Amino acid sequence: MNNPYIPKPVRIEEIITETEDRNLKTFKLAFLNKEDEQAFRYTPGQFAELSIAGKGEIPIGIASSPTEKGHLLFTVNKVGVVTTQLHNMSVGEVMGVRGPLGKPYPIDKLEGKNVVIVSGGFAFTTLRSTIAYMLENRERFGNITVIYGARTPGMLLYKDQLKEWQDRDDIDMHVTVDKKAEGWTGKVGFVPAVTKEVAPSADNTYVLVCGPPIMIKFTQPVLTELGFTPETIIMSLENRMKCGIGVCGRCNVGPNYVCKDGPVFTLAELNEMPKEY
Amino acid sequence: MKEMVINKGDMAGLLTELAGEMTVIAPAKKGDNLLFEPISDGSKAVLDSANTRLSPKGVLFPQCEQMMTFTTDRKQARLVAAENAGIMQDVKPLDQGQVIWGIRPCDTAGFLILDKVFNQGGAEYEDAYYLRRREKTAIVGLGCNKPLSTCFCTSFDNGGPFATNGLDVLLTEVGDKYVVTVLTDKGEALLKGKNGLSEADSASIDQAGQIKDAALKLVYSSIKADKIKGKTTMELFDDPCWDTLYETCMACGVCTYSCPTCHCFDIQDEMIDTEGVRMRNWDSCMFSLFTAHATGHNPRPTKKERFKQRFMHKFKYFQEKFDRIACVGCGRCIQLCPVNIDVRQVVKEMNR
Numbered sequence: 001m002n003n004p005y006i007p008k009p010v011r012i013e014e015i016i017t018e019t020e021d022r023n024l025k026t027f028k029l030a031f032l033n034k035e036d037e038q039a040f041r042y043t044p045g046q047f048a049e050l051s052i053a054g055k056g057e058i059p060i061g062i063a064s065s066p067t068e069k070g071h072l073l074f075t076v077n078k079v080g081v082v083t084t085q086l087h088n089m090s091v092g093e094v095m096g097v098r099g100p101l102g103k104p105y106p107i108d109k110l111e112g113k114n115v116v117i118v119s120g121g122f123a124f125t126t127l128r129s130t131i132a133y134m135l136e137n138r139e140r141f142g143n144i145t146v147i148y149g150a151r152t153p154g155m156l157l158y159k160d161q162l163k164e165w166q167d168r169d170d171i172d173m174h175v176t177v178d179k180k181a182e183g184w185t186g187k188v189g190f191v192p193a194v195t196k197e198v199a200p201s202a203d204n205t206y207v208l209v210c211g212p213p214i215m216i217k218f219t220q221p222v223l224t225e226l227g228f229t230p231e232t233i234i235m236s237l238e239n240r241m242k243c244g245i246g247v248c249g250r251c252n253v254g255p256n257y258v259c260k261d262g263p264v265f266t267l268a269e270l271n272e273m274p275k276e277y
Numbered sequence: 278m279k280e281m282v283i284n285k286g287d288m289a290g291l292l293t294e295l296a297g298e299m300t301v302i303a304p305a306k307k308g309d310n311l312l313f314e315p316i317s318d319g320s321k322a323v324l325d326s327a328n329t330r331l332s333p334k335g336v337l338f339p340q341c342e343q344m345m346t347f348t349t350d351r352k353q354a355r356l357v358a359a360e361n362a363g364i365m366q367d368v369k370p371l372d373q374g375q376v377i378w379g380i381r382p383c384d385t386a387g388f389l390i391l392d393k394v395f396n397q398g399g400a401e402y403e404d405a406y407y408l409r410r411r412e413k414t415a416i417v418g419l420g421c422n423k424p425l426s427t428c429f430c431t432s433f434d435n436g437g438p439f440a441t442n443g444l445d446v447l448l449t450e451v452g453d454k455y456v457v458t459v460l461t462d463k464g465e466a467l468l469k470g471k472n473g474l475s476e477a478d479s480a481s482i483d484q485a486g487q488i489k490d491a492a493l494k495l496v497y498s499s500i501k502a503d504k505i506k507g508k509t510t511m512e513l514f515d516d517p518c519w520d521t522l523y524e525t526c527m528a529c530g531v532c533t534y535s536c537p538t539c540h541c542f543d544i545q546d547e548m549i550d551t552e553g554v555r556m557r558n559w560d561s562c563m564f565s566l567f568t569a570h571a572t573g574h575n576p577r578p579t580k581k582e583r584f585k586q587r588f589m590h591k592f593k594y595f596q597e598k599f600d601r602i603a604c605v606g607c608g609r610c611i612q613l614c615p616v617n618i619d620v621r622q623v624v625k626e627m628n629r
Contacts (some may be wrong), residue, residue, distance in 0.1 A: 003405035005344055005544075009364045032364075053347040053363045054548045056555075080571030094363040239576060240568050242544045245402050247394055249541030250560070250568050252586075253576075254510045256592035260402075274514045276568075276576040276586075 002239065004245055007051035007096025008036040013071060015091060022153030024122050025087055026063065028077045029097060038276060040100060042066055043107055044129040045236065045264045048099030049079065049244045050074060050086065058082045059241045059259065062100065063125040065132035074265045075125045075157060101244040102263050105130055105208060114142035116200045118219055120149045120211030124157050126236060127210055138170055145200045149176040149191040149215075153184045174198050192218035195226075202227035210236045220267070230268035237263045237270075237277045253277050279459040280477035287473030288455065292319025292378060294472060302336050302377035304329050313377065324379045325450070327425055328607060332384050332537030336377055337410045343368045343405065344544070365555065369455070370409040376467060379419040379448070382440040383430045384606040386415070387537025391444045393599045394540050400575060406557065415467045418444040422492055427495030429621060434601045438492040449485040456485040500621050502602055504628045505592055509557035513593055514585070518626040523584035525616040530561040532579045532610035532618075533587065538603045560587045588623050 014028035027050075031037035042048075042062055049057040058080070064073035078087045090096070105126070115134065119127050127148075134141050146165070150156045156175065156189060166173045176187035176194045187194055191211065200207070207228055216235070223233055239251035239258045246260030254273040256262060265273075281290060295301050296317045303322035311326055313333040350362035392411070395404035421438035426431070431437040441447050445464030449456040456477055459465050468474060505513065529569040533539040543560040546553055560567055563583055569575045577583050595603035604620065611619050 001405050001409060002400040002403060003367050004401050004403065005405065006365050051365065052364065054348045054546050054553050057544065083571070096363070096365055155533040160291050210500055238570075240570050242542070245404075246397060247402075247404055247540070248543070248560070249562060249590075252590070252594065254514070254589075260397075272509070272511060274511065276582065 005098070006242070007049065007057070007098040008033070009042070009094055010072070010097050012089060012091050012095065015089075018075060018157050018159075019122075020152065023078045024075055024157065025078075026073055026157075027086065028034070029072045029074065030070065032094070037070075040072070040097070042100035043104035044133045045105035045126050046100040046102050047126070047244075047263065048072070048074070048097050048101060049241075050076075050082070051096030051098060052082055052089075053096070055082045055085045056099050057096075057098070057242070057244075058086075059101070059238070059244060061126035061129075061236070061263075063128050063134065065129045067133055067136035073128075075128075077122050078181055083157055083241060090094070097116055098244065101257055103261065105236075106206075107133070110134075110206050111140045114141065114145070114201070114203075114205040115155060116145045116147070116148045116205055116207040118195055118207060118209045118211070118223075120215040120241075121155070122157060123210040123212065123236075125263050127208060128158055128161070130208065131171070132161075135165070142204065143172065144170070145174070145198065146193060147170040147174045147176070147195050147198055149178065149189075149194065151178045153177050153181050153186075163263070173250060190218070191215050192222050196222045199226060202229075202232065206232050206234060208234045208236075230271055232264055233267035235265055235267060235270060237265060239277050280466065280482055281457040281459065281468070281474045282451075282454050282477045282481050283457055283473045283475075284310055286453075288324070289319035289322070291471050292316065293475045294319075295378075295467075299373055301378055302333070302375060303378040313380075317451065324380060324419060324448075327423075328381050328384070328421075328609070330609075332387055332534050332607065332609065333377055333380055334384075334387055334391065334537050334540075336375070336416065337388065337407055338395075338540060338542075340408060340559045341471060342557050344557050347555070349551050349570040351546070367405075368403075371413050374413045374415070375410075376415040376417060378417045380416060380423055380444075381607070382418055382436060382442075382444070383428070383605040383607040384437060384537050385416060385418055385443040386430075386435050387607070390595075390599075390601070390603050390605070391537045415445045415463050416443060417446040417448065417464070417467070419448045420450070420489065420492065422450055422488055424492060424496045425608060426498070427611045428496055429500050429606035429608065431493065431496045432498070432500040432606050433502055433604060435605050437496060449488060451481050451484045451488060454481065456481050457558050487509075497591060498606075500594055500606075500624050500628075502624055502628050505624075506596060508593075510589075510593060510597070513589065513627060516627070517580060517584045518629070522618075522623055522626060523581045524612050526563075526580055526584050526618060527616060528563045528565075528580050528583065529615060530563040531613045531615070532620075533563055534559065535609040535613050537605055537607055537609075538591070539587075554596040562590070588620070588627065592624060592627060601604055618622060 010029040018024040242248040246257040251258040310330040345365040395407035
C-alpha cells in the first residue's frame with residue numbers, strides 16, 4: 001500500500017537569501033530519485049510538506065513552476081522550530097518533500113482570460129510559480145498585470161526575476177515599496193493604493209490576491225469598485241497543518257480543509273465560510 | 278447468515294483458542310477501568326459489563342504510534358556521516374491478524390465513520406497506518422441488552438443496540454449462552470471449526486429476537502438533528518446558542534479522548550542521539566495550541582471557538598463532507614464530562 005506520509009528524499013542544491021533582514025531564504029531542492037521527481041507533478045498554487053528529520057514538517061507553497069524542470073523552489077520565512085532548522089542547513093544536506101498537496105490555482109479557468117496578480121510581502125511565492133508558468137505558456141493567457149509590494153526594496157523577493165519580467169513587454173509589472181528609499185526609482189505606496197492607480201479592467205479578468213491580511217482587507221474594496229465579482233477574486237489561505245491530506249483535523253475552515261479543499265478559494269467561497277484563518 | 282450458539286462457560290476457551298492464532302482484543306480490566314486490551318487468556322474478557330471506559334478506536338488508530346524511523350547526521354550540532362541520513366523509513370505493518378471481540382454496535386459505527394476519514398479516495402489520501410490495520414482486523418460485536426440512560430444509539434443514522442453494520446459476527450446474550458450470528462465470510466473463517474460452537478436452536482433464536490426488541494425500547498434518548506442539514510454553515514456558526522453553551526467547558530479534552538469518532542492527531546519527531554522516530558499522537562481541538570500558527574496568530578483563539586468547532590465538525594461539517602453525522606450515541610462524553618456538558622443538549626440547541 002502507498003503511504004502518503006513518507007517524504008521523498010531531496011538534496012539542498014542552493015540556498016538564496018532573499019531579503020535584507022535575512023529572514024527569508026529560497027531553497028532549491030532536487031530529488032535523490034528520478035522516479036520521485038517524475039511522480040511529483042504539480043500545478044502553481046499547490047504546496048508541499050517539507051520534512052526535516054528530528055524536527056518535523058512544515059507546509060510551504062511551491063515557488064517554482066512546473067515548467068522549471070529538475071528542481072523545486074521553496075521560499076521559507078524563519079519563524080518556528082522547523083523553519084529555523086531549515087535556515088541553519090547547508091547545501092548538500094538531505095531532507096524530505098511530501099506532496100504536491102492541495103488544490104492549485106484554477107489555471108484552466110484563467111486560460112484565455114486576462115490575469116491580474118496582487119501580492120504583498122512573502123506571500124508572493126506561489127504567485128511567482130504562476131507568473132513563471134504563464135510566461136512559459138504565454139499564448140494561452142490574455143494580459144498579465146502584476147502588482148507586488150514590500151515594505152522596502154530590500155524586502156522584495158526574487159529581485160533578479162522581477163527585473164527580468166519588468167524588461168519584458170508581454171507582462172505589465174508594478175513593483176512598489178511602502179516608503180521612499182534611497183536608490184529606489186520604482187513606485188512608492190501601499191498595494192491597495194497602487195491597485196487603485198493601476199486600475200486593471202475587470203472585464204474578462206481573474207485576479208489572484210495573496211498577501212498579509214491587512215493588505216487583503218484594503219485591497220478587496222478596491223477590486224470590488226473596479227468591478228471584480230467574488231467569483232473572479234481568487235485567494236489562498238494558510239492555517240496550521242500536520243497531515244496535509246484532510247485527516248488530522250486542525251486546518252479546517254468550516255467544512256473545508258485548507259490542505260485538501262484549499263488552499264486556493266474564490267472570494268465567493270470564502271464568503272460562505274467562517275473567518276477561522 | 279448463519280446462527281450458532283455457545284454456552285457462556287465455553288467462551289473463555291474459544292477466546293484462548295483464537296488467541297493462539299491471532300491477537301484477540303476484548304474488554305478487560307486494567308486497573309479500575311474496563312478497556313479494550315489484547316488478551317491471551319480468554320477468561321480475562323469481560324462481556325457482561327456496560328461499555329468500556331474508552332472507545333476501542335485505539336486498536337486501529339493508537340493513541341501513540343510510530344510512523345517512520347530515521348537516522349540523522351547531526352550529533353550534538355556536529356555533522357557526522359551516516360548512511361541514509363535524513364531519509365524516512367516506513368515502519369513494518371502488523372504481520373498478524375487480529376480480532377476485536379465484544380465491541381458494542383455504537384463503537385463499530387465509530388469505525389465506519391473513521392473508515393470514511395482515513396480513506397478519502399485516491400492513493401494520495403489513503404491513510405496507510407489505519408488501513409493496513411483495518412484489513413487485518415475482524416470485528417465481533419456484542420449486542421446491548423441493557424442500554425444506559427446516556428445511550429442514544431438509535432439517533433442520527435445509527436442502528437441501535439443490535440445494529441450489525443460493520444460487524445463480521447454479532448453475539449447476543451441469551452440467558453446462559455450467546456447466540457452467535459455470522460454475518461460475513463471473514464466471520465465465517467474466523468469461527469470455522471472452533472470448539473464450543475453448535476448450531477442454534479430455534480428457541481434461542483426467538484429469544485434473541487425478543488431481547489433485541491426489548492433493548493430498542495430501552496434507548497429512550499432520541500435526538501433529532503434533522504434541521505441541521507438545511508441550515509447553512511454560517512447560520513449555525515453565527516447562532517447565539519454558542520454564546521452560552523461553551524461557558525462551563527474546562528477544555529479538558531476528555532470528550533475527544535474517549536470519543537469513538539474523534540480522530541484529530543499530531544505528528545512529532547522524537548530522537549535519542551542520532552536515531553529518531555516520527556510519531557503520530559492523538560490531539561484535540563479543545564486545546565489552544567492545536568490551531569496556533571508559529572507566528573502566534575490563532576484562528577480559533579478562545580474556548581468558545583474551540584467548543585463550537587467540536588460540535589460543528591461532528592454535526593454539520595462532517596455531514597456536508599460525508600453525508601452522515603459523526604456521532605454514534607455511545608454517551609461516553611456525557612458520562613465523563615466533569616462539568617456535565619451533554620451533547621444531546623447541544624444538538625437540541627443546534628437543531629432549533
